Amino acid sequence: MVGVGSIISTHPLSDLLVNSLTSTPCVNVRKNAKVKVVTGMLAQYLETFTDSVVVRDGTKPIGVIGGREIIQGVYKNPSSDFFEMNMVENITDRRLNVVKSDTSLKELVSLWKAVGR
Numbered sequence: 838m839v840g841v842g843s844i845i846s847t848h849p850l851s852d853l854l855v856n857s858l859t860s861t862p863c864v865n866v867r868k869n870a871k872v873k874v875v876t877g878m879l880a881q882y883l884e885t886f887t888d889s890v891v892v893r894d895g896t897k898p899i900g901v902i903g904g905r906e907i908i909q910g911v912y913k914n915p916s917s918d919f920f921e922m923n924m925v926e927n928i929t930d931r932r933l934n935v936v937k938s939d940t941s942l943k944e945l946v947s948l949w950k951a952v953g954r
Contacts, residue, residue: 850945851938865891868899868926872910875902875925892929900929905953 845853864882866875875890882890889903906928910919934948 846943846946847941849939849941850936853942863891865893865898866902866925868892868894868924868929870925871921872907872923872925872928873920876907876920879904879907889930891933892925894926898933898935899926900931900933902929906930 864878866878878890879888889901891898892900892902902925910923910928913919914923930952932952934945934952936945936948
């Protein structure tokens with residue numbers, strides 16, 4: 838557990854998120870879902886500060902999709918076809934950050950900065 842006077846950023850995530858690190862399911866979508874499905878999911882999770890959804894191939898995570906990918910797609914194809922005809926895997930950001938229980942908060946923030954999420 839995190840002690841008084843210690844620098845939080847150096848502690849592993851398992852100390853900071855004792856119960857939720859491995860027990861909280863992530864928001865995810867299958868790679869062959871239509872873009873309109875993930876857009877609806879993102880709208881529902883907006884209040885929770887969820888800015889992206891994990892994309893999976895079966896049970897394997899393969900990337901993420903969020904507002905950035907949706908906006909870029911709409912910019913390229915400003916019609917309902919973008920939402921109806923495109924599959925999630927076509928616009929997925931494949932730079933998936935995988936963290937472990939011994940990853941420190943500082944390392945996680947660095948990962949997020951590297952991919953802009």
